[in-house]
Amino acid sequence: MVFLMCDLGIKVEDFNPKILYTFERKFSEGEKYDNHNHDFLSLIYILSGSCNYIIDDIPYKVKKGDLLIFNKGVYHERCEIFGNDLIEFHLGYENINIKNRCPNKLLDSTQTPIINFLNYDKDFIKCLNEIMAEQQKDDKGKYLTIKTLAMKLIVIILKETYENINTKDKGALNIDKYDKLTIVNTMMEFINENYMEEISLDIISQNMYLSPMYISKLFKDETGETPINYVIKVRLAKALELLKETDISIKEVAKSVGYNDAYHFSKLFKKYYGFPPSKAKR
Template identity: 45%
Template sequence: MCQLGLNASNFNPEILFLIDHTMKGKVFKKYHHHDFIEISIVLSGEVFYNIENKVYKITKGDILIFNPGVNHNEMLEENMTVRELHIGLSNFAIEGFIKNTFPLPINSSILILDKYKDAFFRCCDEILLEQQDNFPGYDMVLKSLVMKLLVILLRETTFEDARKKGIKFSCEPSEKQNVVKAIISYMDEHYMNDISLSTISENMYMSPVYISKIFKEETGDSPINYLIKVRLNKAKALLDNGELTVKAVAKSVGYDDAYYFSKLFKKYFGYPPSKVKS
């Protein structure tokens, strides 16, 4: 069965740091980014975060996930106090996703939990207590708790969205066919839109590399080549109908540049689109 790219044998992130940190009064941290994943959990209070030159007010219960390269810094005003739990992670790998990148369901670093919020913050309390007690073997317990925290996050965000869409991430050979069928269905329905490997990746919650790999395995072609064939066959049908100009046909199948469309058409069919019209 497909396990959404996550199981005990292949998911083993390294915890770089686990910091319980409180700030008070006027603070302006340095604008920076990391080459690892940082998760910042607001346990109490409030703080301003500048994320890629956009400022957000973050309050108790909010979670921030900064993938590598995402610029950010914290800012507090005179009367503000905040307590945060910061977790640094490397070797974060889920099959079908980009390594060391948390698969965020939307284009934002800010998460607000709903279904699993209570479970998530109970786990945070366990982490803080384990750090405080510092009993023998605490590092192993902390790792297991952080793993639990990550699974809760993934259940609420990426995996829940994917489940609703019927998307699978890491699949047995028989199930790869279903994934490729979903990709083909997406391209067949949206061929007239601005589609790239990146947009397919975002829609399917899979890395571009993984999509290309399984698509090639199942069809013998790349996703983009398949998309081009779909567009050109749709274009030929429209041209055969004889009601639209070449430029209008090009635009209707996703090409704003009629000259580029004509070159592709001639390469694929062996004659220019103008010959169909004539």
């Protein structure tokens, strides 16, 4: 008989991931991490500090308590560390097979790669601490125990993120009582009014009093794109308008639409429009 593990999309008898690595690492201010991807699943948990990551050309500011999930093939780079040293815990997995997803993909296309636990934060932290403690031991069963704990970590993440997202999610409205389109339109209005400020899925969700995963899926279902991609589209459209109609510099245009890094802005602009910002000026 075949069982699904708590409806998490994994067959119990097939759940045997290969643990490639588990380690803690400190990064100092100014230390960078070149853009790259993996052919396996990679997890990074921020133990302390904060920094910027660019994930598939989208910038994210991450901080202590954030879990970064990089599916197979997802490009990512650490581009800026703020203040004190950044400490991360890294895990690598192979042979992860989730129902209706490609191998070594823990998230689907509607989900943000930055996870903030709403329901299972204590379980996750406890399991992660047990892994880190086990690594310090000189014990014959050390690696077997670490594998067991690393497998448990995947289960906890799936319990938090697996696409059985519905109105039972913490903070989610009962969709029978509220119009989906009204929620999406409210999100769009918020983005249109605040695109020039620091904006993230967390900030949008806090404004909406809804969970980040829920609004991400809802927005994707209704519009065909993620909220963050919509932010980028709004910013770049406004940037194109400023470049055509004003004489301000590209750096000033970038800053006025929410990008402090003019190089990153130019890279996004060219990818979206097919030509650099300099060609858009009068």
